[in-house]
Amino acid sequence: MPNKVEFNNDYPEITKSDEYYKIALDLIPAQTQTLAKGTGQNIKGVAPKFLQKGKGAHVWDVDGNEYIDYTMGVGPLSLGYAYDKVDEAIKEQLKEGITFSMPHPLEVEVAELIHRIVPNAESIRYSRGGADVVSGAVRVSRAYTGKNKVLCCGYHGWHDWYISITDRNKGIPQSIQDMTFTFNYNDIQSVIDSIDDDTACIVLEPFVFEEPKDNFLQKLRDVCTKNGIVLVFDEMWTGFRISLGGAQEYFGIKADLACFSKAIANGMPLSVLTGKKEIMSLLDKDVFFFNTFGGETLSLAAAKATINEMIEKKCSDLFS
Ligand SMILES: Cc1ncc(COP(=O)(O)O)c(C=O)c1O
Structure with a gap:
């Protein structure tokens, strides 16, 4: 039974x-x-x-x-399974088509929403999974700074630049491993000790288990600004969750680039890279960041419905 x-x-x-x-x-x-x-x-x-x-x-x-289900699909089910408003939006879009041969208006509509919500979202691009956008952030940071090394803290997905430093790194050339380094959360000295003239970006989950102490995020922001390093917030867990605008809104610190996925589309596979125009404009041409399903409409319809539902439920002061 x-x-x-x-x-x-x-x-x-x-x-x-x-x-x-x-x-x-x-x-x-x-x-x-x-x-x-x-x-x-x-x-x-x-x-x-x-x-x-x-x-x-x-x-x-x-x-x-x-x-x-306490894990809620390991993060994505922000509103819950089979949430009527989101499912209806997906079904409505399904009647019209899933993937098209040209951009779809939903790409613009969701970008406008994110632009209003996420503090650094001067510019917005989409992809499918979290690792895609964090890797995109690393690539564009390298292009923008002309530097190579990455400093990170937390989990950032399966791509070479990150997994190379874990113990599951078979199949990744040593030269890739040699360009990624880690630091300890809430330990600004470990950051200062690890950066050098070749550090392109610092990537971190703005918070995971401990809250930022002793102004850590602001200090990190200052170190990046002072040393010409791109600050990247990996907001897979914090985005559209600790507040609608994520950790940037919650802690009042702007990252140069920010990466989202999980909670944004209530279970549909969408990821988002946001950032300063000056850096993101490199994605116009010089930095290649394109994929077939990047503008798939069911996920965008789900994101639009999810975000609007969060706004309606007043998850943020931005809209009150
Ligand atoms: C903080 C963080 N960054 C990146 C990723 C990678 O996202 P994905 O598994 O969608 O590629 C995850 C996945 O759990 C994550 O928790």
Whole structure:
């Protein structure tokens, strides 16, 4: 008998989950497309392995057990599963088409919304996943400064420049690894000690587990300005979450570039790079940052509905 969400002492029956998992073991390396969704994250023999559907904050696994999903799709479900207003927007757009041969007005409409909300969004570009836009930020920072090294703090996705410094870096040339360095959050001296004349950008999650102490973000801003280094906020978790305008709005610090994904489209795969015009204008021609699905409309329709719903629910003073 499948579980319901209520206190109970029984472990859920997860036979179908295990059947899918057995097939995946043979066919799908790591059995997941997102590390944080894999079986290594949960209790073996107890947690389900495959989810079937969700509504609000609840999900049901393939065996019919119901759970409260505290991870919410590892970040993207900002409003909740199957949120009516967002789903309606997707369905309406679906009737008209998904991907077109020319830009679609939604690209402009969502850009206008983001421009009003995100403090540094003088200029806006889209992509599909978080790693895309952080990598775009690194590339354009290098082009803008004419420097090579990157200083980072936190997780920033699967691309070479970042994963090269982790212990899962097989397949990445040493020369790439030699250009990325880390620093400790809330430790401005570790930043000062790590930068040099070849540092192009500092990339960080504005906050993760600890809040910024002793004016850390402002000090970081000052170090970057003084040394001609591009400050990049990776706002995958903070954007459209700690406040509508993300950490920049919440802490009152402007980054040169900022990267968003996850919460912006309530589960649809959209990422956004925002920044100062002076830097972003390099994306006109000199720095290549284009992809086939960059203007896919279902995700943009979802983002427009998600952001408007957040505005309507007064998630920010900007619109009061
Ligand atoms: C802070 C941060 N940056 C970048 C990424 C990479 O995003 P994606 O997995 O969409 O490429 C993630 C993903 O979890 C993240 O948490």
